[in-house]
Amino acid sequence: MDSQDNPIHTSGQLFIVATPIGNLADMTYRAIETLKNVDWIAAEDTRVSGRLLEYYDIKTAMFACHDHNEAKVAEGMLERLQAGESGALISDAGTPLINDPGYRLVRKIRQAGLSVVPIPGACSPITALCASGLATDQFTYMGFLARSGRTRTLQLQAVADAEHTCVFLESPKRIVKTLQHLASVVGSKEICIGRELTKLHEEFVSGSVSEVIAHFDEHAPRGEMVVMVGVSQVVEEITDEMILIEAKKEIYTTLSPSARARTVAQKLNVKRSRVYDVLMAGL
Numbered sequence: 001m002d003s004q005d006n007p008i009h010t011s012g013q014l015f016i017v018a019t020p021i022g023n024l025a026d027m028t029y030r031a032i033e034t035l036k037n038v039d040w041i042a043a044e045d046t047r048v049s050g051r052l053l054e055y056y057d058i059k060t061a062m063f064a065c066h067d068h069n070e071a072k073v074a075e076g077m078l079e080r081l082q083a084g085e086s087g088a089l090i091s092d093a094g095t096p097l098i099n100d101p102g103y104r105l106v107r108k109i110r111q112a113g114l115s116v117v118p119i120p121g122a123c124s125p126i127t128a129l130c131a132s133g134l135a136t137d138q139f140t141y142m143g144f145l146a147r148s149g150r151t152r153t154l155q156l157q158a159v160a161d162a163e164h165t166c167v168f169l170e171s172p173k174r175i176v177k178t179l180q181h182l183a184s185v186v187g188s189k190e191i192c193i194g195r196e197l198t199k200l201h202e203e204f205v206s207g208s209v210s211e212v213i214a215h216f217d218e219h220a221p222r223g224e225m226v227v228m229v230g231v232s233q234v235v236e237e238i239t240d241e242m243i244l245i246e247a248k249k250e251i252y253t254t255l256s257p258s259a260r261a262r263t264v265a266q267k268l269n270v271k272r273s274r275v276y277d278v279l280m281a282g283l
């Protein structure tokens with residue numbers, strides 16, 4: 001072990017331990033050892049985490065720490081840490097505090113002068129982003145968008161205006177409605193949805209917003225998902241049929257074939273010679 005490495009078990013510390021987001025094998029060695037060695041584990045839902053602990057034969061005592069009791073149990077946790085115990089916080093899946101409880105607890109423990117040690121691992125927005133093919137040098141993570149109202153409108157506008165990738169979480173029940181809202185503001189930006197990551201039916205659906213809506217028309221949205229909106233516009237491939245439809249428009253009928261090819265080529269951003277060939281073959 002490098003001297004810089006954090007020791008696995010030190011008294012008076014709270015460990016923030018990431019757990020898998022689907023595939024149980026995505027548990028780090030350090031996460032397992034930490035959960036085995038601490039005096040107690042505070043879990044978002046003890047029934048959900050019970051299955052993980054059983055899988056890894058972790059026998060440490062567990063109690064619940066969720067949004068509704070966090071403030072209350074935090075006091076007890078602080079006292080136990082001050083008395084020299086060590087503890088771990090886990091959520092149902094992924095990295096605690098990332099749209100999961102724990103922020104108030106971590107703040108309280110740090111303000112009391114005790115150390116909070118992160119044990120990194122799975123995190124759905126990062127897992128989705130790294131395989132999306134969208135720009136990753138800068139991104140905004142937005143958690144779950146507001147369900148309605150002015151905040152939602154402002155959030156969607158921020159996604160439309162962003163010059164970097166935007167990442168947010170959405171449920172399968174609301175995804176189509178959200179994509180429809182998105183379509184009305186983001187135009188042809190490229191999006192990618194990471195679904196059921198690390199699980200049997202893992203899937204990445206990419207394309208323009210309307211293409212992704214069409215995908216979900218055919219395959220009903222299911223499972224957990226992360227939505228990513230990229231910066232680049234989707235470049236629609238111009239087919240010969242599209243060239244012909246454009247060239248046959250009445251506005252061009254007074255032009256010579258060569259002038260018509262030049263004008264249509266400029267409009268569709270394709271080579272003039274290609275338009276000319278299509279024109280000669282199809283008119």
Ligand code: SAM
Pocket residue numbers: 021022091093094095096097098099100122123124125169170171194195196197198199224225226
């Ligand atoms: N803390 C968690 C993390 O680090 O991934 C996120 C917790 S948040 C309450 C749960 C949401 O995360 C889900 O509704 C979904 O949007 C996303 N999520 C969690 N697991 C996922 C997975 N395996 N595939 C895709 N999205 C996932």
